[in-house]
Amino acid sequence: MRLVLRALALRALAFLTTTAGAVLLVSVCFALVPGDAIDALPNGPELRAQLEGEWGLVGGPAERVLGTFSRAGRLDFGHSLTVSPGAPVAELMGSAAARSARLLAPAALLSLLAGFAGAALAGAGAELPPSPWRPRLVRALASLSALPAVLAALATVNGVNALAWPLIESARLTRPVWFALPETDHPVRSFLAVIVLTGASGSFLWGVRRAGDTLADLAARPFVGAERARGGPIAPLLARHLVVPAARMGAAHLPLLLSALVVVERGFGMPGAGSLFWESCGRRDWPVTVGLAVVAAVTVTTARFVADALAVVFDPRERAALA
Amino acid sequence: MRFALLLFGLLAAGALLPYAPQADVHPAAADLPASAAHLLGTDHLGRDVLARLLAGSRAFLVPGAGAALLAGLGGVGLGTLAGWYGGVVEGLVRGGLGAITAVPPLVLALLVMMAVGATPTGLALGVGLAALPGLAEVVADRLAELRRAEFVVAARALGLGDLRILAWHLLWVNTRTLVGREALAIVGQALVLEVTLSYLGRFGVQEPAPSWGNMIDHALRTGSVNPWTWAAPAGAVMLAVWAANPAGGRR
């Protein structure tokens, strides 16, 4: 038990330092930004002094970095400048994140499952004689998903539009409510967005390869052969050994998914953290931009910590190692 | 990998051809289909699609090369430190790299571009920084694997200095292909980012200078009759991305 706690503490320490490092990186970028959004506001010059202080735009780079750091530490993300002037950033981020979560969570799960399913389909880990076409098929599918998110989103949206428009014109289809209105949620659009997010963020492709390697490597281990020789069930054994690798893969996919989220949300016209980030970049709304970047980084490091914690709990070898 | 090099070489050669975007505007010749004079037709402003395609490759090849250089130098340096020395040094380096990868690549690239400017330099810096940890990790893993290898022990026993073993045997002989592949993938990433920025708007290459991203964006927004206006750049992007990631690697 003490070993577990010590190992967890070490991982927690790593989590804190990595998170701090990421926040540092974000704040350094922010500190180097020339100009600010105050100029864009109609009464900017009058409020400059007050706003500069509030938004941390005073002082040289070093002071700005420290300022961002301390504010992030206090979870004080300030107020939005231009996107939704005056609104507390934390609130904006909260509602945006909630909306994005509805896309992210299914996409993350799907990419993991699809990764392992694809690998299993390609014959990794099975005792059956491998047929040559199965891995080829999976590889072909996987290389299709090398399509960048931007093109996939473009293709899907324009493709759907192109398909639907003639049908609408010939009155065979009534124009759906969600067709152009961003605020309305619709399952079809969400479904398409999740598919594009999963398939084109690179996580699916990467997932299939990694899952395939992991599965094949696992199946080749002597203890799997030993269990087979004992006449025991292989599937539960493999599943138990895949929990930690799957969690690690999930944490590794998260940055890719978050990147693709920006593209997908904007491409599909859906509100959420991705669109908010893009908007705040365009309008130079620093509090929102920095806030979202920090939250994104913290999400990733938290996912990594969760995967590390699972490893410590499930794998006794993780407790033995010191680092 | 050879195909990719060939492709990019051709594009680079094409990009060196002089192309003046403003001079190319011929409103009378708008939306022409493919013909002998214009191999891929013209767009809504009468500009030759093929010429823009070739010239537009500059928009990602140059920043891509810069990003690959940045990530390559930094990545090999840090990766060597981590992979060769191991222990605390490795822990520190990997932790630092972990901090960079914690920020999603698009977010990081955008932040960098806002700080440095929405210029090719900014793009190169952004992509380079985002790709650096990946390359460093690849090098570190390879070196960690190799430094325990028997031939290293044998080389030491023969009296070869550590630096020589490292620089020649380990880095050059054993790792350069790996680094080369990653560097190529980085050029692909630069392309994808450029297209993404043009698609999202505002941070990409601005008109009238061509880039594959803004060609697609322009074509879709102006709704040209000639399908090559968007199909050519889109197809080129897919081909280039597929070529730059031969093993179907990550982005």
Place this chain on the structure above:
Amino acid sequence: MRVCAGERLLLDDFGLRVQAGEVVAVVGASGSGKTLALRSILDLLPFRPGRIAGEVRVNGARRDGRSLRGDVGLVFQDARGSLDPLRTVGAQLAHAAGLAGAESPGPALLERLGFAEPERAAQRYAHELSGGMAQRAAIAVALARQSRFLLCDEPTTGLDAPVQAALVRELRSLREVGILFVTHDLRLLPGFADRILVLAGGRVVEEATSLEGLRGAGRALVEATAAIAPPSWPRSRA
């Protein structure tokens, strides 16, 4: 039994008989097909396509390779690798016993196999065990599975001499199982093997009840071993 990989015949005319309480040693140079023979009995070929022709009978009844798994246990050369790294030894004993529909034999079985502190050993994980301990644990797991026969594939390779000797002694003491012991080290056999089979080029070329009884290919192996064996080793009168 014959085993083919594609067009190549790897094992031909391999036949033997083992009884409960008997130790039959299979010896031969590397590449003679010893490991292959063991794996084929349980239909566990490491390559494809492979064909196994032949039959295995237990108590006169024909049994299929797959159905034999469990009743016939396999003891691997890499003992630590053959144990599940995520589970304690005790948990694996319980799991194996469960596969046979029996109760876990508990630490008592470990004690029988020579573990000094069986309760503590049952709490250990595979990576915490030494080579010899891991091998004993692996054998315990096979016994917990109620295997009536143990196919041992060079289980002593890589272990210290005293550990090898102890392991061989413990195997000998297992009177309730029949043991097929594949090895390339003939020094283990005196006092251990009831019968010795010599395998060469995928065929059984000789069978004897002692080292002295070996002629031909078996004799050659004995002579070769003389260089590293103790003075009491049977040597030819030069």
